[in-house]
Amino acid sequence: MDAQDLDDLFAMARADAPDASPALMARVLQDALDNQPVPASPRRAPPAKGFWSVLVAAVGGGAGLAGLGSATLAGLFFGLVQPAPLTALTEVLWQDTAVDQVELFPSIDDFLTEG
Template sequence: MDNSDLDDLFAAVRQQPVAVSDGLMARVLDDALAHQPATVAMVKPKRSKGFWMGLFAAIGGAGGLAGLSTAAIAGVWFGFAQPAALTTVTDSYWGTTETVSETVDILPGFYDYLGEG
């Protein structure tokens, strides 16, 4: 059997009408309607919360904001106050014994504000 024989068979089948009973068509259509997806009511999309609320949620809410602000305040305090214990730790870590001969006092210390007069 070659391709031309197969084409002849398909042409012969196409010429014969296909008889389907009305009962079979009704059952097939009823089954198809039963499997159709149900309609879903449209839901109004939620409004965007805005930039600040999105940032607040990305940080982790109130707990994340509290931790971030505490870390920021501690960093600023360590940067300007330079506790002696912290400089001892950093000197031992870096292994330097050099002392800085010139320092610039950008922010005065707490005791500078306590002076009388």
């Protein structure tokens, strides 16, 4: 038996290939379906953030909100009570100048130069 005879035998075997029985195909397909992963349910979108939570996050969270509240209360206290040492300090700094005449930026030209 040579190579040509072997090729002829294989060609005849390919031509007479039996089809798989419908029962076998049904079992194979059912087994394939049983082994497929179940698709995961879609995730729910997280709830939208409210106005107050966005505002607190913009300030810096709880610590920023506490610092802002403390500074507000300190400013309110000093504005209403006006302790004597604080009044004396402002008189020394401003030397009884009217508030509208105080220059906080005495030479603003330095800030306006270009380059």
